[in-house]
Amino acid sequence: MKTMKTLFGISAAFAVSLLATSALAQTYPERTITMVVPFSAGGPTDTVTRLVAESMSKDLGQQIVVENVGGAGGTLGAGRVASADADGYTLLLHHIGMATSATLYRKLAYDTLNAFEYVGLVTDVPMAIVARKDLEPTDLKGLIEYMKANKDTVTVANAGIGAASHLCGMMLMSALQTQFVTVPYKGTGPAMTDLLGGQVDVMCDQTTNTTKQIQGGTIKAYAVTSPARLGNLPDIPTAEEAGLPGFQVGIWHGIYAPKGTPAEVTERLSKSLQLALKDPNVVARFAELGTVPSAEAEATPAALKAKLEGEIARWKPVIEAAGQFAD
Incomplete structure (x- = not known):
């Protein structure tokens, strides 16, 4: 009998829980x-x-x-x-x-x-590999050669550990099998400001952050990391097209x-x-x-x-x- 009462109590509690959950779902938010x-x-x-x-x-x-x-x-x-x-x-x-x-x-x-x-x-969101506007290379193949030749001095900016630009930068180093000088900032804004000012050389960041600057010609764009070219940046090749096979980062x-x-x-x-x-x-x-x-x-x-x-x-x-x- 005691077991039956215990089971009944558990069942009743479960039923109350179900009713409470159902009521929450109906009234939420x-x-x-x-x-x-x-x-x-x-x-x-x-x-x-x-x-x-x-x-x-x-x-x-x-x-x-x-x-x-x-x-x-x-x-x-x-x-x-x-x-x-x-x-x-x-x-x-x-x-x-x-x-x-x-x-x-x-x-x-x-x-x-x-x-x-x-x-x-x-x-x-796709990424774009960009650089200060006066960086010498004119295409991605040239940029890769430049970065490898100057790996001890070329600076790659990011918005801090865990930021999208940090992750893309790591993926780029992995793809090129080369370590670069990374410069972490406290946020996307300061990193972009220094790229615009020429204090750093390269950054790989989301198109949500780079598109306006690319379109305005204030930074140089080498490639986007999407499978196909972007409608709002039709002249920028994909990394695959530009000489970096398999490099897709979203x-x-x-x-x-x-x-x-x-x-x-x-x-x-x-x-x-x-x-x-x-x-x-x-x-x-x-x-x-x-x-x-x-x-x-x-x-x-x-x-x-x-x-x-x-x-x-x-x-x-x-x-x-x-x-x-x-x-």
């Missing part, structure tokens, strides 16, 4: 949602986040406030969300650094694969929620994301930035989880070969 960007305001990921957040807010009927929590290559912001209440009111929009930080950082405050629930992929972005967030809530967010990525304003603004929204099939929890797992495995040997770790 009831208040403002915070979407954390783990980088500074005004950067490429921040730009993408604000466009998507604005569109999702319209569908969800509640405002999504973007909060910039920069530092430690995005791990501070990710850690903030990992420790937040699992109620769907604190989200994270992070780029490929979510995958690379699992190897880059010897100590993380969270388990990358197991500290989050997944909402969906947002976009995959800085994908995804939305996450704290572990334990009800599946009904993450599914609601995923549906809202899918609608946002079809929003004509989002599509048009993404095109201006040199990227496209993720397809509906990619803006799902399952697709983002699979992407993260695959990218952790892909980047691990690249990072280990570069030997650029952070504590």
Whole structure:
């Protein structure tokens, strides 16, 4: 009899839990949602986040406030969300650094694969290999020869460990099998400022950050890292075309929620994301930035989880070969 009462108690508790979850899913969201960007305001990921957040807010009927929590290559912001209440009111929009930080950082405050629930992929931004406008080489083959010949003095800027430009720089060193002098900055803005001013030589960064400067002729572009040329930069060859076979680097972005967030809530967010990525304003603004929204099939929890797992495995040997770790 005691066993029956225990079983009944467990069943009743489970039923109450199901009802609470169902009620949350039906009423969610009831208040403002915070979407954390783990980088500074005004950067490429921040730009993408604000466009998507604005569109999702319209569908969800509640405002999504973007909060910039920069530092430690995005791990501070990710850690903030990992420790937040699992109620769907604190989200994270992070780029490929979510995958690379699992190897880059010897100590993380969270388990990358197991500290989050997944909402969906947002976009995959190509990179551009650029340089100060007065650098001598006129094409990518010439740039490669120049960098190899001057490997001890040529400077490659990045926005700090874990930033997209840092990752692309490591991939470039791996592809060329040559180490260069890397110059880390505290953000994309200062790195670009010094490239524009000629204080550094080369950078590989997202087209969301380089397109305007390329179009304005204030920096020199050698290649984009996408499979095909970009519509807004039609004269810039792909790295494959320009003499760097197989060099394709995309800085994908995804939305996450704290572990334990009800599946009904993450599914609601995923549906809202899918609608946002079809929003004509989002599509048009993404095109201006040199990227496209993720397809509906990619803006799902399952697709983002699979992407993260695959990218952790892909980047691990690249990072280990570069030997650029952070504590």
